[in-house]
Amino acid sequence: MKETTTYSSFDWKSNPAPLAIVMWDFSWLMNHYPTGSFENFDVCLDGLVTRGYDAVRLDCFPQLIADSDTDRAQESYFHKKSGMARELWQNPYSIHSRPRESLIEILEGCRKRDIKYGLSSWFLSHGTGRSEQFSGAASLVRAWNETLAFIDDHGLLENVLYVDLLNEYPLWNGFVWMKNELARIGGQDAFQCDDEKRNEPPADLALGRWQGYNQEQRDFYNAFINDSIAGVKKEWPDLKVFACETCDYAVPWSDTDRSNFDVMDIHLWFCYHKGFHEYTRYFERLHTRENDHEYTALNAAVKKYWIECRDELISWMDDEIGQRAGVAKKHGVPIGNTEGWGPINWEEHPYLDWDFAKDAARVAVSLARKHGYDFICSTNFVHPQFPGVWNDIEWHREITKMIRQPILP
Secondary structure, X not given: OOOOXXXXXXXXXXXXXXXXXXXXXXXXXXXXXXXXXXXXXXXXXXXXXXXXXXXXXXXXOHHHHOOOOOOOOOOOEEEOOOOOOOOOOOOOOOEEEXXXXXXHHHHXXXXXXXXXXXXXXXXXXXXXXXXXXXXXXXXXXXXXXXXXXXXXXXXXXXOEEEEEOOOXXXXXXXXXXXXXXXXXXXXXXXXXXXXXXXXXXXXXOOOOOOOOOOHHHHHHHHHHHHHHHHHHHHHOOOOOEEOOEOOXXXXXXXXXXXXXXXXXXXXXXXXXXXXXXXXHOHHXXXXXXXXXXXXXXXXXXXXXXXXXXXHHHHHHHHHHHHHHHHHHHHHOXXXXXXXXXXXXXXXXXXXXXXXXXXXXXXXXXHHHHHOOXXXXXXXXXXXXXXXXXXXXXXXXXXXXXXXXXXXXX
């Protein structure tokens, strides 16, 4: 067992107000190059403080920091870009990175500014093939334990909020072995169905009426994540460990066994509302990002539905947040949302604006506070490569002030 002498667990119960958290996925490393949106970590972190954020969920790349099953970790990687299509989050060019050096630099920058951080992982290869070199829960556990030891060796575990083992488990992450095992258990038909429906909205967020995975698959992904959590907790008992979640046709969020979860973070957006996505055709027109031919019509449809059906949307969001908060209360764990609240995928474009995303935050933040959320995002686009959001400093201050107001007993 790891001797826990250099850090202590964040005291959620004594925290007087929710944390205003941003999601910085792999963009912070994949865009860390001259002229990149994360070229200068100090400038970006100062930007978070200026905007009122006090926490960040950060991809810490265990697949690049730790040794794989077959190869040693490297100090530098070359990330090959496939094609030249525009990217919202990943590297727009083929680049080199130095993940170990960069991780310590950005965590030290957070500590200097007293920005708390949740350690997360999308576990993507980013053109290196590394994600395919890990297999089984024991391999994931080892990758995380080595990464946490590396961070601990630099005395940087003290500001850790939690460890989020795999992004939006079991769906949107790059742990290839787990995906292949789910396909093997379910048969090829189930795997193809999974692929085809991944860009479609959930049939019923709360009840999961359409069950894309069979019972054996659900038993597998629940056992895998709980075994992984237990393996990391064995070495790091003072850390809070879990996996963040979303849902789709194949995996309703209510099917997850959270018996080992120390935290809950279940991502939620207004565009999941059935009437919203059917009227705007959001998933067809934008989410797959095949082209931008209908962006003008989409933007107009979003504005119209948001105005005309606002009360219905707010009632729906209130109920969804309340259900998640109820599960967290049942398990006695902190809950928050690091990705929400309007659109999932949006982008800087001449025919798209950010009005919906910004106003959705005003509504959802108020509801999240009402239901006792412990950490709350404004939107999942708080990255410098989205200037329509990043540069609106007054909006950020408005939202983070709302988030960080103490909640009275």
